[in-house]
Each structure stands twice: as structure tokens, then as C-alpha cells.
Amino acid sequence: MNSKIVHLSCSSTAISQIEEGVAKVAERLGMPPQSVMDITAMRLTQIMARGYHDVMSVALKEQGLNPTSWMTLMMFFKAEGEPLNPSDLATITGESRTNMTRICDELVAQGYITRFPSAQDRRRVDLKLSDAGAELIRRTAPKLREHLKPVREAITDEEKQTLIRILKKQLLALPDM
Amino acid sequence: MNSKIVHLSCSSTAISQIEEGVAKVAERLGMPPQSVMDITAMRLTQIMARGYHDVMSVALKEQGLNPTSWMTLMMFFKAEGEPLNPSDLATITGESRTNMTRICDELVAQGYITRFPSAQDRRRVDLKLSDAGAELIRRTAPKLREHLKPVREAITDEEKQTLIRILKKQLLALPDM
DNA sequence: CAAATTTAGTTGAAAACTGTACTATTCATG
DNA sequence: CATGAATAGTACAGTTTTCAACTAAATTTG
Numbered sequence: 001m002n003s004k005i006v007h008l009s010c011s012s013t014a015i016s017q018i019e020e021g022v023a024k025v026a027e028r029l030g031m032p033p034q035s036v037m038d039i040t041a042m043r044l045t046q047i048m049a050r051g052y053h054d055v056m057s058v059a060l061k062e063q064g065l066n067p068t069s070w071m072t073l074m075m076f077f078k079a080e081g082e083p084l085n086p087s088d089l090a091t092i093t094g095e096s097r098t099n100m101t102r103i104c105d106e107l108v109a110q111g112y113i114t115r116f117p118s119a120q121d122r123r124r125v126d127l128k129l130s131d132a133g134a135e136l137i138r139r140t141a142p143k144l145r146e147h148l149k150p151v152r153e154a155i156t157d158e159e160k161q162t163l164i165r166i167l168k169k170q171l172l173a174l175p176d177m
Numbered sequence: 178m179n180s181k182i183v184h185l186s187c188s189s190t191a192i193s194q195i196e197e198g199v200a201k202v203a204e205r206l207g208m209p210p211q212s213v214m215d216i217t218a219m220r221l222t223q224i225m226a227r228g229y230h231d232v233m234s235v236a237l238k239e240q241g242l243n244p245t246s247w248m249t250l251m252m253f254f255k256a257e258g259e260p261l262n263p264s265d266l267a268t269i270t271g272e273s274r275t276n277m278t279r280i281c282d283e284l285v286a287q288g289y290i291t292r293f294p295s296a297q298d299r300r301r302v303d304l305k306l307s308d309a310g311a312e313l314i315r316r317t318a319p320k321l322r323e324h325l326k327p328v329r330e331a332i333t334d335e336e337k338q339t340l341i342r343i344l345k346k347q348l349l350a351l352p353d354m
Numbered sequence: 355c356a357a358a359t360t361t362a363g364t365t366g367a368a369a370a371c372t373g374t375a376c377t378a379t380t381c382a383t384g
Numbered sequence: 385c386a387t388g389a390a391t392a393g394t395a396c397a398g399t400t401t402t403c404a405a406c407t408a409a410a411t412t413t414g
Binding site: 011012014015017021024025028029031034035037038040041042044045046047048049050051052053055074075077078092094137138141145147148150151152153154155157159160161162163164166167168169170171172173174175 | 192208218228314324329347
């Protein structure tokens with residue numbers, strides 16, 4: 001019987017299916033048994049990231065934002081009035097410079113950040129959070145937190161620490177490109 | 178001094194900056210101290226997923242594939258000749274049905290899968306892996322594994338188990354939408 | 355210090371993905 | 385068994401992101 005799966009592939013049946021599938025494929029491809037863990041970890045990480053993304057998207061849509069523009073706004077909030085340039089933002093967020101230009105265009109158009117030419121370097125553009133932007137952040141952050149509540153409560157503080165520690169080790173091993 | 182960051186945000190300075198930034202923002206927004214862990218875990222998960230994606234993309238590009246089409250091919254490989262339908266693939270991979278149609282179009286055009294109407298249900302389309310597709314998988318899998326080697330070797334088997342266990346708990350908590 | 359190189363930002367075209375709407379078919383139920 | 389609801393697939397339009405090419409300014413270097 002072909003058991004049905006709910007939309008977001010995060011039911012326990014869906015997860016079991018992934019594990020079975022990975023094990024089967026790894027064996028047929030003659031991969032070492034440990035590779036099952038590697039691939040499973042990768043898949044689950046990707047699915048979790050997608051889950052975060054989707055939850056955030058839903059929560060942010062009503063504010064006219066998406067996860068990327070939100071993260072960009074947070075960079076400004078962190079900067080505490082210090083101006084940021086598009087390329088800084090691009091490297092920090094991991095977005096392309098091209099995309100960052102667009103996102104900033106949008107945020108400027110929405111009135112959440114202001115843009116003016118840099119005094120020091122005339123190639124550069126200085127961007128700052130507007131009052132409206134800061135207000136938006138203060139208003140939206142609690143809503144996001146609320147949406148993420150189930151995920152937050154699914155694991156213990158100790159598990160969170162462990163997760164962070166393991167992810168850091170993996171991240172440092174990523175080949176830079 | 179404003180320290181420069183390498184392209185993919187996975188240097189140890191970049192990670193520290195994320196942690197500092199999260200802590201600072203959380204405090205200024207009056208969020209509880211634990212939320213720093215929550216947000217950090219989320220960010221690192223997302224960055225890791227992006228890292229996987231980028232590594233896969235590079236490795237797959239030379240075969241004319243992308244991470245999504247690769248995952249789709251793997252579903253067929255797992256199915257062992259059993260025909261699959263676009264909507265099955267969509268639910269399993271988490272892609273939209275629309276997108277899956279397009280991906281399958283592409284894979285058919287590349288000759289890696291074959292498409293023919295289902296005998297049982299005339300609404301359906303049956304898709305199967307072609308010999309060329311199976312050959313492509315056998316040829317590509319080891320290359321992918323090679324590209325992911327640094328990540329695989331960054332953590333112990335025990336840590337992998339732990340990572341998987343924690344991610345599973347979180348995944349099950351994701352609100353379905 | 356002039357020429358070559360690099361960097362910042364942007365633009366337009368292309369690619370990847372999503373959302374809506376539609377047709378054809380099957381399933382459910384009165 | 386006829387009719388309404390649900391499902392499979394896809395086309396089309398819109399969004400988001402990337403790629404390639406370009407301008408302008410700064411930096412390097414011969």
C-alpha cells in the first residue's frame with residue numbers, strides 16, 4: 001500500500017521512508033554503510049532548513065517581507081545606526097551582491113531603510129535602518145518567535161547546545177568556493 | 178576594525194559574528210536569553226543546508242543536473258523500476274507539483290527517465306529511470322561523495338547519530354501547512 | 355603618476371521555483 | 385447511475401534568485 005504523505009515532508013512516516021530509501025540506495029550503489037548516516041544527516045538538515053524557511057515565509061508575508069529581507073533588516077538592527085553597504089550585507093547573509101541590491105531596493109521602497117552615497121568612497125552606497133524599519137522589527141520579531149514556538153519546544157536546551165556545536169564543526173569543514 | 182569575511186559564511190569569524198549578532202539583537206529586542214540558542218541553531222541549520230546545496234550544485238553542474246533533479250533521480254533509483262508519478266515525487270521531495278512536472282520534462286529531455294501514460298489511471302503519467310539514467314547515477318554518486326568528504330569527516334559517527342536524532346525531533350514539530 | 359587591476363554597485367536576461375487556473379479523469383454519494 | 389467533489393497533470397503568469405556584462409571609482413604597480 002502506498003501510504004500518503006502530508007504536504008511538508010516531516011511526518012514520522014516520511015522520515016522513515018527517507019532513512020529506508022537512503023539505506024537501500026547506498027547499498028545498491030556499493031557505498032560504505034556509514035554513508036547512510038552522512039546522507040540522512042544531509043537530507044534532514046535540508047528539510048529542516050526548508051521548514052524554517054516556510055514557517056518564516058508565512059509569518060513574514062503579512063508584513064510584505066520574505067526571509068531574506070528579514071535577515072537583511074536584522075543586520076541593520078544589529079549595526080545600531082552604523083551604515084552598511086550592499087556588499088557587506090551580501091557577504092554576511094550569503095546572498096549574491098546582485099540579489100542584495102534588489103532586496104535593498106525593495107526595503108528602500110518600503111521605507112524601512114534609507115540609501116545615500118558614501119562620503120569616503122564614492123563607489124559605495126550607505127544604507128541605514130529607518131525609524132519605520134526599527135518599528136517593523138520590534139513589531140514582527142515576537143510574531144516570528146510565536147510561529148517558531150513548536151520547533152523551539154521540541155528539543156531541550158542541552159540538545160540545542162549540542163546541535164549548535166555539531167553544526168559549527170560541519171560548517172567550518174565546508175569547502176569555500 | 179571591520180574584519181573581512183570570505184564568500185561562503187562559514188569561517189570561524191563569521192560564525193562568531195552570527196552568535197554575537199544574535200545575542201545583541203535578542204537582548205535589544207527584549208527576548209528571553211534562551212532565544213539566542215534557538216535563533217543560532219536556526220541560522221546555522223540554514224547556512225549548513227545552503228552549504229550542502231552549493232557543494233552539490235558544483236558537483237552536479239558538470240552532469241547538467243541540479244540538486245533537485247538529482248534528488249528526483251534518486252527517487253527513481255530507489256523505486257527499482259517501479260513507475261513513479263509526478264505527484265508522488267512532488268510530495269516525497271517537497272517540491273511543488275508544478276516544479277516536478279518541469280523537472281521531469283527536463284530529465285525526459287536529457288534521456289534519463291521515460292514517460293508514458295498509466296494503464297490503470299488515465300489521469301496519471303508513469304515515469305521510469307532509463308538505462309542512461311541509472312548509468313548516470315552510478316557514475317555521479319561517487320563524485321558527489323568525494324565533494325562532500327570534508328563535511329563527512331568533520332564530525333564523528335556518534336555526532337552524526339546525535340545530529341540525526343535531534344533533527345528528527347525538530348522536524349516532527351514543524352507545523353504542517 | 356599612468357596604465358592595469360580590483361572593487362562597488364547596478365542592470366538586463368535567464369534560470370528556478372511558486373501559485374493560480376484549467377482540463378481530463380476518477381471517486382464518492384445520494 | 386448521475387452528479388458533485390477530489391485528484392493528476394500541466395500551462396501560464398509572477399516571484400525570486402542567479403549569471404554575465406557593464407560603469408564608475410579606487411587601488412596597485414611598473
